[in-house]
Amino acid sequence: MRVLLFDIDGTLLFSGGAGKRAMTMAFREVFGVDDGFAGISMSGKTDTQILREALAKWGRELDAGLAERFRRRYFEYLRVTMNDSTPGKRLVPGVSELLRELDRRTDALVGLLTGNWRESAYIKLAYFGLDGYFRFGAFADDSEDRNALVPFAIQRASELAGHPLSPEDTWVIGDTPRDVECGLAHGTRVLGVAASEYGEETLLAAGATHVVKDFRDPRRILSLLLS
Ligand SMILES: [Mg+2]
Numbered sequence: 001m002r003v004l005l006f007d008i009d010g011t012l013l014f015s016g017g018a019g020k021r022a023m024t025m026a027f028r029e030v031f032g033v034d035d036g037f038a039g040i041s042m043s044g045k046t047d048t049q050i051l052r053e054a055l056a057k058w059g060r061e062l063d064a065g066l067a068e069r070f071r072r073r074y075f076e077y078l079r080v081t082m083n084d085s086t087p088g089k090r091l092v093p094g095v096s097e098l099l100r101e102l103d104r105r106t107d108a109l110v111g112l113l114t115g116n117w118r119e120s121a122y123i124k125l126a127y128f129g130l131d132g133y134f135r136f137g138a139f140a141d142d143s144e145d146r147n148a149l150v151p152f153a154i155q156r157a158s159e160l161a162g163h164p165l166s167p168e169d170t171w172v173i174g175d176t177p178r179d180v181e182c183g184l185a186h187g188t189r190v191l192g193v194a195a196s197e198y199g200e201e202t203l204l205a206a207g208a209t210h211v212v213k214d215f216r217d218p219r220r221i222l223s224l225l226l227s
Contacts, residue, residue, distance in 0.1 A: 002226055003157040003165050004102065005113035005137070005150070005188075007174035008121055010043065010196030012095050015081075015124055016088025019116075022077035023050070030070045033058050043197065044178025046115035046140035046149075075119050082127045091128055092195045094215030099133045101218050108226060109157045109165075112137025113149055113172055113182070136160060146178055150186040171225055177206035191225065 006012055009019065020037060027036035036054045045053075051070060052062045082089070102110050111134055114121050118139040125131040136159075138152035150172065158165045172183030173191045176198055183190035184207050192203030192211035200211045215221055 001161050001163075001165060001169060002108045003154060003170040004108055004110050004225060005153050005170060005172050005183075006110070006134070007172075007176075007179050007193075008112065008114045008116055008124060010175035011092065011173060011179070011193045012130065013091050013124060013128055014088060014196075015127075016086050016090070018078065018081035018084075018086065018089065019120070019124070021086075022074055022081045023047075025077045025081075026070050026073035027054060029073055030066060031055070031058065031060065044115065044146065044174075044176035046144050046146050047117050047120065048140045048144040049115070049146075052144070071117060071119075075117075075123065078120050078123050082123055089127065091130075092193065092214050094218055094221075095130070096128075098215040098218045098221060099130060101222060103133055105222075105226070109136070109160055110134060111153055111157060112139070113153050113174070113179075114138075115140055115146055117141055147182045147185045150182060150188060154186075171209075175203075177202060180206040180208045191221075 024037055028034055040053050042050050055062055102108050112121055116139060118141050121139060122131050136156040138149035142152040143149055154165055154170060167187040170188040171191055172179055172188050175193045175196045180190045180192060180203060189209040192208035194200045194203055194211055195214050203211045210224055
Protein backbone atom coordinates (compact mmCIF):
# COMPACT_ATOMS: atom_id res chain seq x y z
CA MET A 1 0.00 0.00 0.00
CA ARG A 2 1.26 3.48 -0.85
CA VAL A 3 0.31 6.66 0.97
CA LEU A 4 0.19 9.70 -1.31
CA LEU A 5 0.00 13.04 0.47
CA PHE A 6 -0.84 15.99 -1.73
CA ASP A 7 -0.27 19.62 -0.93
CA ILE A 8 -3.08 21.84 -2.27
CA ASP A 9 -2.08 25.38 -3.34
CA GLY A 10 0.34 25.37 -6.27
CA THR A 11 0.33 21.57 -6.38
CA LEU A 12 -3.25 20.62 -7.19
CA LEU A 13 -4.77 24.02 -7.86
CA PHE A 14 -4.44 27.77 -7.96
CA SER A 15 -7.12 29.73 -6.14
CA GLY A 16 -6.39 32.93 -8.08
CA GLY A 17 -5.65 34.73 -4.84
CA ALA A 18 -9.01 33.77 -3.32
CA GLY A 19 -7.32 32.50 -0.17
CA LYS A 20 -5.32 35.65 0.39
CA ARG A 21 -8.31 37.90 -0.36
CA ALA A 22 -10.46 36.02 2.15
CA MET A 23 -7.72 36.13 4.78
CA THR A 24 -7.26 39.86 4.22
CA MET A 25 -10.99 40.53 4.65
CA ALA A 26 -11.19 38.42 7.81
CA PHE A 27 -8.10 40.12 9.22
CA ARG A 28 -9.57 43.56 8.57
CA GLU A 29 -12.81 42.57 10.28
CA VAL A 30 -11.28 40.88 13.31
CA PHE A 31 -8.10 42.90 13.88
CA GLY A 32 -8.97 46.23 12.25
CA VAL A 33 -5.97 46.27 9.90
CA ASP A 34 -6.52 46.90 6.19
CA ASP A 35 -3.84 45.02 4.32
CA GLY A 36 -2.77 42.66 7.07
CA PHE A 37 -0.82 40.20 4.95
CA ALA A 38 1.09 42.68 2.78
CA GLY A 39 4.69 41.57 2.43
CA ILE A 40 4.09 38.20 4.08
CA SER A 41 5.03 35.20 1.99
CA MET A 42 2.42 32.47 2.33
CA SER A 43 3.70 29.63 0.22
CA GLY A 44 4.47 26.39 2.01
CA LYS A 45 3.52 27.77 5.44
CA THR A 46 0.67 26.67 7.65
CA ASP A 47 -2.26 29.05 7.95
CA THR A 48 -1.66 29.40 11.69
CA GLN A 49 1.96 30.35 11.03
CA ILE A 50 0.85 32.93 8.43
CA LEU A 51 -1.65 34.42 10.88
CA ARG A 52 0.95 34.55 13.64
CA GLU A 53 3.45 36.32 11.33
CA ALA A 54 0.86 38.86 10.22
CA LEU A 55 -0.10 39.63 13.81
CA ALA A 56 3.55 39.97 14.82
CA LYS A 57 4.03 42.47 12.02
CA TRP A 58 1.26 44.58 13.55
CA GLY A 59 2.60 44.15 17.08
CA ARG A 60 -0.05 41.65 18.16
CA GLU A 61 0.12 38.19 19.63
CA LEU A 62 -1.88 35.18 18.53
CA ASP A 63 -4.71 34.89 21.04
CA ALA A 64 -6.78 31.69 20.92
CA GLY A 65 -10.17 33.39 21.03
CA LEU A 66 -9.42 35.92 18.31
CA ALA A 67 -7.66 33.28 16.22
CA GLU A 68 -10.82 31.18 16.28
CA ARG A 69 -12.93 34.20 15.31
CA PHE A 70 -10.53 34.89 12.47
CA ARG A 71 -10.78 31.29 11.27
CA ARG A 72 -14.60 31.37 11.25
CA ARG A 73 -14.70 34.65 9.30
CA TYR A 74 -11.99 33.43 6.93
CA PHE A 75 -13.99 30.28 6.05
CA GLU A 76 -17.06 32.41 5.37
CA TYR A 77 -15.16 34.84 3.15
CA LEU A 78 -13.38 31.99 1.38
CA ARG A 79 -16.73 30.49 0.36
CA VAL A 80 -17.41 33.85 -1.29
CA THR A 81 -14.02 34.49 -2.89
CA MET A 82 -13.73 30.91 -4.21
CA ASN A 83 -17.04 31.36 -5.97
CA ASP A 84 -16.68 34.92 -7.25
CA SER A 85 -15.73 35.72 -10.83
CA THR A 86 -12.12 36.73 -10.17
CA PRO A 87 -9.93 35.00 -12.76
CA GLY A 88 -6.99 32.75 -12.06
CA LYS A 89 -8.72 29.79 -10.45
CA ARG A 90 -7.43 26.70 -12.17
CA LEU A 91 -6.21 23.19 -11.71
CA VAL A 92 -2.66 22.14 -12.34
CA PRO A 93 -2.80 20.26 -15.68
CA GLY A 94 -3.55 16.55 -15.36
CA VAL A 95 -4.80 16.67 -11.76
CA SER A 96 -8.34 15.41 -12.44
CA GLU A 97 -7.15 12.55 -14.59
CA LEU A 98 -4.51 11.48 -12.08
CA LEU A 99 -6.96 11.55 -9.17
CA ARG A 100 -9.52 9.58 -11.16
CA GLU A 101 -6.89 6.96 -11.92
CA LEU A 102 -5.72 6.81 -8.31
CA ASP A 103 -9.31 6.46 -7.14
CA ARG A 104 -9.57 3.19 -9.06
CA ARG A 105 -6.44 1.74 -7.48
CA THR A 106 -6.58 -0.45 -4.42
CA ASP A 107 -2.86 -0.05 -3.67
CA ALA A 108 -2.88 3.69 -2.93
CA LEU A 109 -4.37 5.85 -0.18
CA VAL A 110 -4.78 9.41 -1.39
CA GLY A 111 -4.68 12.12 1.24
CA LEU A 112 -3.73 15.71 1.92
CA LEU A 113 -0.75 17.28 3.60
CA THR A 114 -1.35 20.97 3.59
CA GLY A 115 -0.77 24.17 5.49
CA ASN A 116 -4.46 24.96 5.02
CA TRP A 117 -6.86 24.49 7.87
CA ARG A 118 -9.03 21.46 7.24
CA GLU A 119 -12.19 23.42 6.46
CA SER A 120 -10.54 25.84 4.03
CA ALA A 121 -8.75 22.93 2.34
CA TYR A 122 -12.07 21.31 1.52
CA ILE A 123 -13.66 24.63 0.45
CA LYS A 124 -10.90 25.07 -2.14
CA LEU A 125 -11.11 21.46 -3.33
CA ALA A 126 -14.91 21.50 -3.49
CA TYR A 127 -14.88 24.41 -5.95
CA PHE A 128 -13.14 22.09 -8.42
CA GLY A 129 -15.15 19.01 -7.43
CA LEU A 130 -12.08 17.30 -6.01
CA ASP A 131 -13.06 17.11 -2.33
CA GLY A 132 -14.37 13.56 -2.60
CA TYR A 133 -10.99 12.14 -3.57
CA PHE A 134 -9.37 12.88 -0.22
CA ARG A 135 -10.57 10.79 2.71
CA PHE A 136 -7.91 11.91 5.15
CA GLY A 137 -5.07 14.34 5.62
CA ALA A 138 -3.00 16.46 7.94
CA PHE A 139 -3.75 20.15 8.26
CA ALA A 140 -2.81 23.35 10.05
CA ASP A 141 -5.35 22.26 12.69
CA ASP A 142 -2.94 19.46 13.66
CA SER A 143 0.18 21.57 14.06
CA GLU A 144 1.42 25.04 13.27
CA ASP A 145 4.69 23.44 12.16
CA ARG A 146 4.42 21.95 8.71
CA ASN A 147 7.32 19.59 9.46
CA ALA A 148 5.22 17.99 12.19
CA LEU A 149 2.31 17.08 9.90
CA VAL A 150 3.56 13.86 8.26
CA PRO A 151 2.99 11.54 11.28
CA PHE A 152 -0.63 12.74 11.61
CA ALA A 153 -1.30 11.84 8.00
CA ILE A 154 0.43 8.45 8.18
CA GLN A 155 -1.46 7.60 11.37
CA ARG A 156 -4.79 8.37 9.67
CA ALA A 157 -3.78 6.39 6.57
CA SER A 158 -2.90 3.43 8.80
CA GLU A 159 -6.32 3.58 10.45
CA LEU A 160 -7.99 3.55 7.03
CA ALA A 161 -5.79 0.70 5.81
CA GLY A 162 -6.31 -1.29 8.99
CA HIS A 163 -2.59 -1.92 9.34
CA PRO A 164 0.43 0.22 10.16
CA LEU A 165 1.99 2.19 7.33
CA SER A 166 5.34 3.90 7.46
CA PRO A 167 7.25 6.81 5.89
CA GLU A 168 8.86 4.32 3.50
CA ASP A 169 5.39 3.67 2.07
CA THR A 170 4.75 7.39 1.69
CA TRP A 171 5.19 10.13 -0.89
CA VAL A 172 4.78 13.79 -0.07
CA ILE A 173 3.77 15.69 -3.22
CA GLY A 174 4.23 19.46 -3.19
CA ASP A 175 5.38 22.60 -4.96
CA THR A 176 7.70 24.32 -2.47
CA PRO A 177 11.01 23.57 -0.73
CA ARG A 178 8.96 23.54 2.50
CA ASP A 179 6.98 20.55 1.23
CA VAL A 180 10.22 18.77 0.38
CA GLU A 181 11.64 19.56 3.79
CA CYS A 182 8.62 18.25 5.69
CA GLY A 183 8.75 14.94 3.82
CA LEU A 184 12.49 14.50 4.27
CA ALA A 185 12.20 15.32 7.97
CA HIS A 186 10.26 12.05 8.35
CA GLY A 187 11.98 9.92 5.72
CA THR A 188 9.27 9.91 3.05
CA ARG A 189 9.97 10.27 -0.63
CA VAL A 190 9.01 13.57 -2.18
CA LEU A 191 7.60 14.36 -5.59
CA GLY A 192 8.25 18.01 -6.37
CA VAL A 193 5.72 19.70 -8.63
CA ALA A 194 7.30 22.64 -10.43
CA ALA A 195 3.95 24.19 -11.33
CA SER A 196 4.17 27.37 -9.26
CA GLU A 197 6.99 29.72 -8.34
CA TYR A 198 9.69 27.10 -7.67
CA GLY A 199 11.52 25.46 -10.56
CA GLU A 200 12.80 21.95 -10.99
CA GLU A 201 16.35 22.82 -9.91
CA THR A 202 15.21 24.47 -6.68
CA LEU A 203 13.07 21.48 -5.71
CA LEU A 204 15.81 18.98 -6.56
CA ALA A 205 18.34 21.03 -4.60
CA ALA A 206 15.94 20.94 -1.63
CA GLY A 207 16.10 17.14 -1.83
CA ALA A 208 13.05 16.10 -3.88
CA THR A 209 13.23 12.47 -5.04
CA HIS A 210 11.72 13.41 -8.41
CA VAL A 211 10.32 16.57 -9.93
CA VAL A 212 7.54 16.88 -12.50
CA LYS A 213 6.26 20.06 -14.13
CA ASP A 214 2.62 19.04 -13.77
CA PHE A 215 0.51 15.85 -13.92
CA ARG A 216 0.00 15.78 -17.66
CA ASP A 217 1.55 12.33 -18.01
CA PRO A 218 -0.50 10.37 -15.44
CA ARG A 219 0.82 6.97 -16.54
CA ARG A 220 4.42 8.00 -15.88
CA ILE A 221 3.50 9.58 -12.55
CA LEU A 222 1.52 6.53 -11.48
CA SER A 223 4.43 4.23 -12.21
CA LEU A 224 6.76 6.60 -10.39
CA LEU A 225 4.57 6.73 -7.28
CA LEU A 226 3.32 3.16 -7.14
CA SER A 227 6.19 1.03 -8.42
MG1 LIG B 1 1.77 24.65 -2.03
